[in-house]
Amino acid sequence: MAQLLLTVQxxxxxxxxxxxxxxxxxxxxxxxxxxxxxxGLSLLRWLLKR
Known part of the structure; x- marks a missing residue:
């Protein structure tokens, strides 16, 4: 993503x-x-599974 932004720039x-x-x-x-x-999303998923 960063490389794409640099190329576009x-x-x-x-x-x-x-x-x-x-x-x-x-x-x-x-x-x-x-x-x-x-x-953060992985941690949220782990917490919701418990």
Missing amino acids: EHWDDRMPRWLQRLSQRPSLLWNTGIGLII
């Missing part, structure tokens, strides 16, 4: 929405958010 830098430009400048933030969602 190179081609459409001035035409992208502002929030997408900010995310594409910080691929680690996007990566950490995705991993956090996976961990």
